[in-house]
Amino acid sequence: MSAILSLAWKSLLNRKGSVILTIVAVALSVALFLGVEKARTGAREGFGNTISGTDLIVGAPTGTVNLLLYSVFRMGNATAEVSWPTYQKIAARPDIAWAVPISLGDSHRGFRVLGTENTYFDYYKYGRNQSLELAEGHRLDDLFDAVIGADVARELGYGIGSPLVLSHGLGKANLGSGHENRPFRVTGVLAPTGTPVDRTVHVSLEAITAIHVGWETGAKNPLSDTITEEMIRGFDLTPKTVTALFVGLKKKGTILxxxxxxxxxxxxPLMAIIPSAALAELWSVTAFAERALMAVSVFVIAVGLVSILTSILSSLNERRREMSILRAVGARPGHVFSLLVLEAGLVGFFGALAGILVIHAVLAVAGPVIEARYGVSLAGTGPGLTDLYTLVAVTLAALLIGMVPAWTAFRRSLADGLSVKL
Amino acid sequence: MTVPAIEIEGLRFAWGKHAPVLDIPSFHLARGERLFLRGPSGSGKSTLLGIIAGVLGASAGSVRVLGEDMTALSGAARDRMRADHLGVIFQMFNLVPYLSVTGNVTLPLKFSAIRRRAVGSDPEAEAGRLLARLGLTDPALLARRVSDLSVGQQQRVAAARALIGAPEIVIADEPTSAVDADARDRFIELLSEETARTGAALLFVSHDVSLARLFDRAVDLAEINRAGVSA
Structure with missing residues (x-):
């Protein structure tokens, strides 16, 4: 068999040009497949890592996924809120270690604003129980302090001391309908987390109440501008409602x-959800698109494999003479068969290997950029079992597909005998 | 008395249900004999050579190669007989394009343990010696791609391949039809010398009767084949 393998190798070298093209086709298809696979794994992990350490999220009754979307992913809106006394009642439960209220509804130039307490920075965890870190500055000390996420700072070019004005609702800086009479000041910038926190402006709950003084009807009262900051600071700014609560338990066993x-x-009426279960449910919603993407990249590999078949089949006629020479010097039809199967297998193997090298080179270069930009960590996608399985699977599939031309050559070599009429 | 190299009795062969193309009551080739077989194209000589080489199976009769009845052997056993005991030279396009000159000459050794043993520990040196005897000594020439060699040179590489490992029978199927007259006579001379040295029987097939004088014995396929295929 090693004699046939060396023949197959030399035969491929002899047809370098077309063989390299075929290898490139296989390599690209494998690289695409693995790229999709790694992006998918990275996205899923990043997704699952969005929130940890929080045992329950409590909000007004709505769908599980909906509560998760607006409280964690800052997507969509709460249809109802939780009253402040109810928050206090829950926070006082003996089985609860901590409860952090959050209040959503305003925005700053497209970034969501989250009203909360400083304990949020202690208890909100992401990834493997990582805490939020301040890259610079400090937490919310004054009423109009703001702590911004890494993306907010980078995209808007903000640093410590930058002034910012919130808009009522979620529109982009539509002046006149905003809270421009109550400017904030950036006092802290968070380190990147790869979670929606990066795209959030954090202010205190009291600040949320303060900027809505004069908005009690849901729209801005023209007289609100006559209320000065000093007057507001004198008010009781305890919120009447919050949007949701992040809750940690004393004992995990009591979660249900x-x-x-x-x-x-x-x-x-209230609803409590378990974040990990809700994340899994949300991910299953996207699983359909994920599977479709997977199917497409598997088909791309199939196209790569078909190109092996095409290249060998098209060379078969001009190699008919070669086969009869091999037969004449003592090769059995089985040798002719395995020669072609091995050629296909070698092309598949080197194509897959090249594809794996390509995707890892791309990830090594683009990985840090992608992580910084989109928060999708591809760090855990170094060379691994997936690559090995892909290599083995593509090689086996190529060997299998090589049996098609091999069978043709096998039958011909039986029929042709020693002499081929050319 | 040793067994003849080739001994055919009552051989009949037909493609499918067609009329037989071969009907040879008797044909033999002694050990070490150099036989000229005259066979114009269409005389069934390719079929005959295919049967002797064990690539085709006979319909009836016996074909003994070195005493083994090829008609009684399995396909794999016939393949092994050919690998171990036969060297074949074709009319043209004898060489595997992606192998070097030496790689082509040593190719039969990959399929036959017997011929590997006969050659000894250094097949490449043996290939070089055979090529040198056939007049191919220039190292630059041996390094060239086989497709860049002249037809005459290619035929000599093919002869070296047929002779390596000293097979008992060398079959040459019109090996000189694409070579000019001088080179042709020289080629046959060299081939005869080398088969004489290794003791191989030579079955040389050609339509050109003028070559018959260079051999021990000449046979006309049309005379021994009763199937009477039109030329």
């Missing part, structure tokens, strides 16, 4: 009973 207790709360 605590959840049931909150869900069946007497008085104000």
């Amino acid at each position: 009973t605590t959840r049931r207790a909150i869900n069946t709360n007497k008085g104000e």
Whole structure:
């Protein structure tokens, strides 16, 4: 067999030009497949890493996915809120270690604004229980302090001391309908996390109340501009409602009973969700698109394999003479068969290998950029088992597909005998 | 008395249900004999050579190669007989294009342990010696791609390949038809010398009767084949 392998190798070298083109086709298809696969794995991990350390998220009754989307991903809107007394009641439960209220609804130049307390920076965790770190500055000390995420700072070019004005609702800086009479000042910038936190402006709950003084009807009262900052600082700024609560338990074991207790709360109806379960549910929504993408890249590999078939089949006629020479010097039809199967296998192997090298070269160069820009970490996608499986699978598939031309040559070599009429 | 190299009795061969192309009551080739077989194209000589080489199976009769009845052997066993005991030279396009000159000459050794043993520990040196005897000594020439060699040179490389490992029978199927007259006589001379040295029987097939004088014995295929295929 090693004699046939060396023949196959020399035969491929002899047809370098077309063989390299075929290898490139296979390499590109494998690189695309692995690229999709790694982006998918990275996205899924990044997605699952968005929130950790929080045992329950509590909000007004809505869909599980909806509550997760607006409280964690800052997507969509809450249809109802949680009243402040209810928050206090839940925070006081004996089985609860901490509860952090959050309040959403305003924005700054397209970035969501999150009203919360400083404990948020202690308890909100992402990835493998990583805490939020301040890249510079400090937390929310004054009423009109703002701590911004890394993307907000980078995209808007903000640093410590930058002034910013919130807009009511989610539109982009539509002046006149905003809170421009209550400017904030950036006092802290968070380090990048690869989560929606990067795209969030954090202010205190009291600030949210303060900027809405004069908005009690849902629209801005023209008289609100006559209320000065000093007057506002004198008000009781305790919020009437918050959007949701992040909750940590004293003992993880009580998660289901605590959840049931909150869900069946007497008085104000509430809903508690377990973040990891909700994340899994949300991911399953995207699984369809993910599978479609996967299917497409598998077909691309199939196209790459077909190009091996084409190149060998098209060379078969001009190699008919070669086959009869091999037969004349003692090669059995089985040798002719394995020669062509091995050629296909070698092309598949080197094509897949080249594809793996290409995708890792691309990831090495583009990975850090992608991570910084989109928060999709591709760090965990170094050479691994997926690559090995792909290499083995593509090589086996190439060997299998090589049996088609090999079978043709096998039958011909039986029929042709020693002499081929050319 | 040793067994003849080739001994055919009552051989009949037909493609499918067509009329037989071969019907040879008797044909033999002694060990070490140099036989000229005259066979114009269409006389069934390719079929006959295919049967002797074990690539084709006979319809009836016996074809003994070195005493082995090829008609009684399996396809794989016939392949092994050919690999071990036969050297074949074709009319043209004898060489595998992606192998070097030496690689082409040593190719049969990859398929036959017997011929590998006969050559000894250094097949490349043996290939070089055979090529040198056939007049191919220029190292630059041996380094060229086989497709860049002249037809005469290619035929000598093919002869070296047929002779390596000292097979008992060398079959040459019109090996000189694409070579000019001088080179042709010289080629046959060299081939005869080398088969004489290794003791191989030579079955030389050609339509050109004028070559018959260079051999021990001459046979006309049309005379021994009763199937009477039109020329």
